[in-house]
Amino acid sequence: MMVSKSHITVQMTKNTCTLLLFVFVAVNPIFAQRNKGNVQQSLDWAASIVIDGKLDEWGDTLTYEHTTQKFRYHIKNDTENLYIAMRVLDKDRQMQIFAQGLACMVNIKGKKREGPTVYFPVADRLAFRSIMSADNDNRPDDMRKGALEAIRAIYVMRFEDILDGQISLENTYGVQAQATLDTADALCVEMAIPLNRLGVSVGDTGELAFNIKINGVIIPGSGSSASTMRRGYGYPYGYGYPYGYGQPTPSKPREEPGVWVVAPLAKE
Structure with missing residues (x-):
């Protein structure tokens, strides 16, 4: 069968374009990193971020996604702080967060191991019950709004100069966190952690390891539980635990x- 010259030319053009694209990706590490799935590969510089739970400075949907736990996220820093934004649309995951919190952990040695951790938001159990009480004339129709009103503290662990446990939302350590529900009914959370509390500075060149997740273990002292937060919603047993009704509780969830x-x- 005869092949026309025009057909050969078109095929050669396609092959050339494919080769050029491959070469561009191979020699451009930034392009390659930022297109490795939808997981963040490098931190971005933060500009004028206000910790108010609104994601106006980030872009409404955020850039990266953790599909397993159904949330979107982005991590940035400036000379003073590390900034974390997360957005969760799934309602079940939202209730898990109000019971057990989002967790942001940093290992300053760049190892995928434990390090200073901030948990937020976790609704205070007693405050939540009071807000959602039938005797409360201002009881919100949406349980999630009641949970937002019941947030009383930020929980921290493994910081060198902060005791493990809860700290005030208006604390002297510089740790900030806020949460809101946006117009699309998604839970939006912003956190800021001072770099000096982590023992690092923007001039450091070494890698750090950042882990963000929806927490699956009850935070000691929080007074909250997944079953408490989901009561009345008909949800199953606690998230993050590999046991169900009638089965023994494991020593470590x-x-x-x-x-x-x-x-x-x-x-910068």
Whole structure:
């Protein structure tokens, strides 16, 4: 069968374009990193971020996604703080968050191991019951709004100069966190952690390991539980635990791993 010259020319053009695209990706590490699935590969520089639970400075949908736990996220930094934004649309996951919190952990040695961790938001159980009480004339129709009203603290662990446990939303450590429900009914959370509380600075060149996830273990001292928060919603047994009704409680509950980002701090 005879092949026309025009057909050969078109095929050669396609092959050339494919080759050029391959070469561009191979020699451009930034392009390659940012298109490795939908997981963040490097931190971005933060500009004028206000911790108010609104994602106006981030873009409404955020850039990256952790599909296992059904949330979107983005991590940035400036000279003073590490910033984390998360957005959760799934209602079941939202209730899990109000019971057990989102967790942001940083290992300053760049290892996928434990490090300083911030948990937020976790609704205070007693405050939540009071807000949702039938005797409360201002009781919100939406349980999630009641949970937002019942947030009283930020929980921290493994910081060098902060005792493990709860700290005030208006604390002297510089740790900030806020949560809101946006117009699309998604739960939006922003956190800021001072770099000096982590023992790092923007001039450091080494990699850090960041882990963010929906927490799957009850935080000691929080007074909240997954079953308490989901009561009346007909949800099954606690998230993150590999047992059900009629089965023995294991000595150590299974934790969902979350998403890891291993990268140095961004430079301006």
